[in-house]
Amino acid sequence: MIRYAVIGIGRMGSIHANNLHAGLANGATLVAVCDIDEQKLNNFSISAPDVLTFGNYKDLVSIELDAVIIATPHYQHGEIARYFLDRNISVLSEKPQCVSVSESRLINECAGRSKALYGIMYNQRTNPVYKRAKEIISGGLLGSIRRVEMVVTHWYRSQFYYDQGGWRASWNGEGGGILINQCVHQLDVLQWLVGMPKTIRATCKTVNRNVSVENDVTATFEYDNGATGVFVASGHELYGTNRLEIAGERGKITIDDYNLTFIQYANSEIEVNLGVTEGYGSTECTVEKLSYGGEYRQRDEKYGQQLRVVEAFTDALSGKGTPVAYGSEGINALSVINGIYLSNYCDKKVAIPLDGEEYDILLNQLKEGEQK
Secondary structure (H helix, E strand, O other): OEEEEEEOOOHHHHHHHHHHHOOOOOOEEEEEEEOOOHHHHHHHHHHOOOOEEEOOHHHHHHOOOOEEEEOOOHHHHHHHHHHHHOOOOEEEEOOOOOOOHHHHHHHHHHHHHOOOOEEEOOHHHHOHHHHHHHHHHHOOOOOOEEEEEEEEOOOOOOHHHHHOOOOOOEOOOOOEOHHHHOOHHHHHHHHHHHOOOOEEEEEEEOOOOOOOOOOEEEEEEEOOOOOEEEEEEEOOOOOOOEEEEEEEOOEEEEEEOOEEEEEEEOOOHHHHHHHOOOOOOOOOEEEEEEEOOHHHHHHHHHHOOHHHHHHHHHHHHOOOOOOOOEHHHHHHHHHHHHHHHHHHHHOOOEEOOOOHHHHHHHHHHHHHHHHO
8 A cells, every 4th residue: 555645735735635535546545644734734634533744744754655745836846856755755746846947957866866756747648638649649640740739718817816815826936827837737738749849939918917927828839840839828718718739741630628539631741732633632531539538527527637647656656557747757848838938038939948047047037026
């Protein structure tokens, strides 16, 4: 039985703790929770008196422990992860891995030295339609990718949401806005499916909200093979869109919310173009459709997709598989996020791999400006 502690039992951490305590992850058990808020610990103890409580995460090393789940504010992720990895205790971290690429590199170096397993909570990779898209692309069925468009404007957040305060929606508390909070999942999925861009050009805005961080983003990407990409996100659009389109020379994938459509061409675009002697050119195609799945979706809505990540991590610790995502992969989506911010605030095209030191300078300026 893999023994877990959950660090940070706010909204997401309490879900992890309750799922583990209820025995929903086979082979896993919850032995402790940790939070700096004593009232949260007291409230949790009422329903789970058998679980130990701690106010300082460093005190968790005093008990028999196999792994920790980190569900604290973003700036604490790296410090806590390194503490346990240095002690060969496995870590499953909530997203994002941290706030800056430079810190991500330090964490990854630490993970490379550790004997423990390091994972990150990229639960969108367990979505059946994204998993199928990954199979299609990895199998070469799209051929060379030429165009990528991702629109995620369904993250509506009112001023009331921001007025509740706390660490969210600030440079000092969170390290950014909609990008680093909500969109880190979509940007991970995007790079997981089509790879990392080589350059980024972006614009970030704050629309109709009294906050210092962005709630509106448009970014364009260039890829090594000449493909182009567009990423659009907002938190101010009522009844927004969640759509991904990936077009290749041999087919096209479209994902709308919980549904995938894969159009596979009988002949590639290159073959069609070479063979046209009249008209505009076309080819026969086959169409595959896939939905999220009712039963699968009901379970995820009840317990969260994150439970599937915890289950996979538990299996990996038990020698029966691999994590949904290794923690070291967190640097990829983070590089895109940092790159978008750099492009916007420095008004330039940004190259990947990212200059971590340049971004640290910008982030410090944004944090200082917020405090004035």
